[in-house]
Amino acid sequence: MTFPHMGTLYIPLETLLSDLGAEVVVPPPCTQRTLELGTRIAPEGACLPLKVGLGNFLEAEEQGAEAVVMAGGSGPCRFGYYAQVQREVLRGAGSGLEMIVLEPPQGHLRALLEELRRWLPGFTLRRSWKAFQLAWAKILAIDEVERALQAARATEAVRGQADAAFARFLTACRRADSPRRVKTLQAEAAAELEALPKREGPVLRVGVVGEIYTVLEPFVNLHTERRLGLLGVQVVRRLFLGDWIREHLFRLRVRRERLRLAELAMPHLNHFVGGHGLETVAHSVEFAREGIAGVVQLAPLTCMPEIVAETVLPEVTEKYGLPTLTLFVDEHTGEAGLQTRLEAFVDLLAGRGAPGRQGLTRPSP
Amino acid sequence: MRVGIPQALLFWTYAPLWFTLLKDLGVEPFVSRATTRATLDAGVKLAVEEACLPVKVFFGHCAELAASAEAVFVPRLVSVEPRAYICPKFMGLPDMAGRALGRQVPLLTPLVDLRRGAGGLSAAAAEVAGALGIRRRRAEQALACGLAVQRAVEARWGRGCLPPVALAELGLLPAAGGGDRGPVPGAARRRGRLGVLGHPYNVYDRQVSLDLLARLLAAGWSVETAETIPADECEAGARELPKELFWTMGRRVYGAAAYLMSSGAVEGLIYLASFGCGPDSLVGELVARLAERRGVPFLLLTLDEHTGEAGVWTRVEAFLDLIERREARAPRPG
Known part of the structure; x- marks a missing residue:
């Protein structure tokens, strides 16, 4: 059994599925080859999550996977239909993979487990609850340590130390077999990141918003967060894996939070538009009010909700003087171009902060 | 006001x-x-x-x-x-x-x-x-x-009147002349029937579609679009998919394609997609795969602001030639 990559999702998902008795094949980390394999068979106009996902499936199949677990959805974002298209595309490409699609309308835990039961012979409710608890603990721990990583990257004296510490934490967390052990690892990693030798000088805080897959999968966004960190920027974001699972798979997003976001996005965007378009606008406003220096919006090319958000973001820029940089990525996005844009953006933000340059406004795109 | x-x-x-x-x-x-x-x-x-x-x-x-x-x-x-x-x-x-x-x-x-x-x-x-x-x-x-x-x-x-004609009858569009989905009077010769599918705003806008419908009709082809097919047939066609599409227009287009292919009403299908359209990127793919399985000639035209008329029409003509040669070689069964 395998699944698509999305940032660190593979760790809790591997834990959950294997504790439920499945034989799990974690797809090899996303590489250029993954992207090429997927792009070759995917519909040209589809967005990156579909293409990279297909690449993951094919690479996992090479390692013996027989079935794919994939989330569904009910629109209006395309993602909700991707599993169906991927099934067709895989069949057309001669792949023998079977798709197991978890649809959110019935996607409460029970339906999810019923679908899984077909694939998991020795499975009991008690066992599944424990597996779920451990996976959930890992998600929360990873999200927390990642927040610490974002802060540590910006201030580390020796480049790369924070990322190395985070990688060690992920390896240990993947092997951890109890929620208590996960908690310990989390505390240790957070302390380690906090204790890293720090450099002198100011730290810019930049918010990251956008489509969640692009935000969470570093391969797809060409490690934008790490690049920003290495430029001395502390990245702040609200979208984490735990949030996505809560709202997408289990529809547990609290009503109050939804209303709060809608209120923040008004009057710039007055209706939800699928995906994370509303969150992009709402979080940008929130960041502006918190005095963050600028916002980077990440999305796959042709992403519908993010195009809506991109269109209205200049209003947020004008109202709050918040500079924004929109990055749409696809299979042709190059590292050098992205790095140049990020550096220019950070220079601009740093320049605005300098004395006597307060009046500097962002040239319209 | x-x-x-x-x-x-x-x-x-x-x-x-x-x-x-x-x-x-x-x-x-x-x-x-x-x-x-x-x-x-x-x-x-x-x-x-x-x-x-x-x-x-x-x-x-x-x-x-x-x-x-x-x-x-x-x-x-x-x-x-x-x-x-x-x-x-x-x-x-x-x-x-x-x-x-x-x-x-x-x-x-x-x-x-x-x-x-x-x-x-x-x-x-x-x-x-x-x-x-x-x-x-x-x-x-x-x-x-x-x-x-x-x-x-x-x-x-549903009785075969193309939407622009119906809008002209209501006075919402200037009368365009010509008529229904049949070839215009005086067309060179009568040819077969084609399905022209896509979002209505791509298919019927004469600038966006590079006047595809009128040119096909003038060349002697008859056309069917998603709107000229009864809504219940479209629904039935759309339900052939393992999971219902959650875009109203995408469902209509897919359903129309499935209906046209299974009823053998058309010699070929042209799909007008817009570049950057999310639903088209998936529905176009699903229709293309269905056409391949059913052996129906299929042409996907992706339109954007840089699309040139000459290039598109050349592709369409090549496609139409292919259909006619195919028909001449082997009359379609049933």
């Missing part, structure tokens, strides 16, 4: 309803002029680069109306039926248009959300009335008239 209706996006589908509703509410609705290269250029300037062609066209029409209308009608179309959406961009359209026009002109932006039933339509009509300062009671009457006209027009489609 002069309220402008952009001749773009769902104008092609719902204009009879919108126009009648506004007229019966006592305002003076009017439609922007047909899309031209200049409309397109104006739209491209107002939209973000990544937006799809239809949205850019829409902005172009809004820009024209901003100069001549006292308000522009930009409904927020979330859903026109239960359990389905149109497209995320339609849900954010008033916000995007407001931004693009820089608030030069007031927008009339009723929320149309029928996910929970037809009551959403009354709410939308009431919202229009409220925004215009008209008593709500009149909204119900105006809506009833609008719906009656809309149903009558949709019935005309």
